[in-house]
Amino acid sequence: MNKKNILYVFISGRKEKLSLSDRDYAKEFFYGYQYFKNTEHNVDIIEFKEKDSIFNFIYYLMNKLSDLPLYGQYLINKKNYKKLKDTDEIIFTNQKTAFSMLPMLILVKIRKKINSHVFVMGLFGKTMKYKIKHLFREMFIKLLLISSKNLIFLGLGEYELAIEKYSKYKNKFVFLPFGIDTNFWRYSEEKAENNNVLFIGNDGMRDYEFLEELILKMPNYTFNVVSNQFNISQSVKNLNLYKGDWAKNTYDDEFIYNLYKKCNLTIIPIKKTYQPSGQSVTLQSMSVGTPVLITKTKGFWDENNFIDSENIYFIKENNIDEWKKNIENYIGNKSSNNQIGLNASKLINNKYNLDIFNKKLDQIIFNN
Numbered sequence: 001m002n003k004k005n006i007l008y009v010f011i012s013g014r015k016e017k018l019s020l021s022d023r024d025y026a027k028e029f030f031y032g033y034q035y036f037k038n039t040e041h042n043v044d045i046i047e048f049k050e051k052d053s054i055f056n057f058i059y060y061l062m063n064k065l066s067d068l069p070l071y072g073q074y075l076i077n078k079k080n081y082k083k084l085k086d087t088d089e090i091i092f093t094n095q096k097t098a099f100s101m102l103p104m105l106i107l108v109k110i111r112k113k114i115n116s117h118v119f120v121m122g123l124f125g126k127t128m129k130y131k132i133k134h135l136f137r138e139m140f141i142k143l144l145l146i147s148s149k150n151l152i153f154l155g156l157g158e159y160e161l162a163i164e165k166y167s168k169y170k171n172k173f174v175f176l177p178f179g180i181d182t183n184f185w186r187y188s189e190e191k192a193e194n195n196n197v198l199f200i201g202n203d204g205m206r207d208y209e210f211l212e213e214l215i216l217k218m219p220n221y222t223f224n225v226v227s228n229q230f231n232i233s234q235s236v237k238n239l240n241l242y243k244g245d246w247a248k249n250t251y252d253d254e255f256i257y258n259l260y261k262k263c264n265l266t267i268i269p270i271k272k273t274y275q276p277s278g279q280s281v282t283l284q285s286m287s288v289g290t291p292v293l294i295t296k297t298k299g300f301w302d303e304n305n306f307i308d309s310e311n312i313y314f315i316k317e318n319n320i321d322e323w324k325k326n327i328e329n330y331i332g333n334k335s336s337n338n339q340i341g342l343n344a345s346k347l348i349n350n351k352y353n354l355d356i357f358n359k360k361l362d363q364i365i366f367n368n
Helices: 013-019 032-036 056-066 077-087 095-109 130-145 156-164 167-172 209-215 253-262 279-288 320-332 334-351 353-367
Strands: 005-010 040-048 089-092 115-120 151-155 173-175 196-200 222-226 238-240 265-268 292-295 313-315
Touching: 005 095, 013 040, 032 196, 032 353, 040 077, 056 130, 077 095, 095 115, 095 130, 115 353, 151 156, 151 167, 151 353, 156 167, 156 173, 167 173, 196 253, 209 222, 209 320, 222 253, 222 313, 253 279, 265 279, 265 320, 279 292, 279 334, 292 320, 313 320, 320 334
Parallel strands: 005 040, 005 089, 089 115, 115 151, 151 173, 196 222, 196 265, 222 238, 265 292, 292 313
Antiparallel strands: none
């Protein structure tokens, strides 16, 4: 294989994590960076750098007109332009980074061949109310499709929707199941504390209002919530709230690992979406052996291997009475819950580990 220059584009948090030589951390949110770093390829990173700019207002208007994440002022500069000119393969780790760098990418591609690979999460499920927004959004999406070699979907539902809506570009679409660092999120045989429930998440498709109502309805259960987006309207005794997110490293991965071990059940109430919301938390929790209760949406990533009441708990609607009853039943039946946790861990370790993800990503990028 010829030696290639690979450039990763992240929002934030990776360079800081890489500098933590004294601490262990999970590797899945680097999307193969360490894997390629250990090959003959040259690998580099670009991250968002937030700053005041004369272009802030322009990008604000573009965001409003298209309802797309366009933040070019945080990526487009001379230093990144030089890195882009020198690269062969560029990996955008979400559509926010791809759209933000799109003008500069198109400019460089006029002079040089660069293969662009974009991870997609929740791009194709939105419907625009106003025609002007629809037109602008379609224009930017078409530009992204034309300029990309691969759009990599982490959810099967959104992958199938994209093929249906943009069949002309279907050869560019790839479904790649997410994989986690199972060496870090190792199975734990420690007994969880009684009646401890865990929620982790910051994305916009989590149902935070529903979570608040659930906490208020279940005073005999302790809810451990790790989220910057969650707020509660009144003081309660059954809530441990940890304000933070992964990128800012507010709570390190070891802290999160210990929370998984401490809890009987991880809950993920989700709004209706094609986005694979809750995916990483689900895989991490299952790997550790803590069962997951999640809303079954069209965005769920793989219906073939995840089986209700065998290695995961599914629920169709965010109905308080149904969730309350299920949480009580699952936690109350310790033997069954522990077995499902063990089944869950075996599934993730066998089919959703980081080694499998990295090798498949290598095949996608280099057509192996």
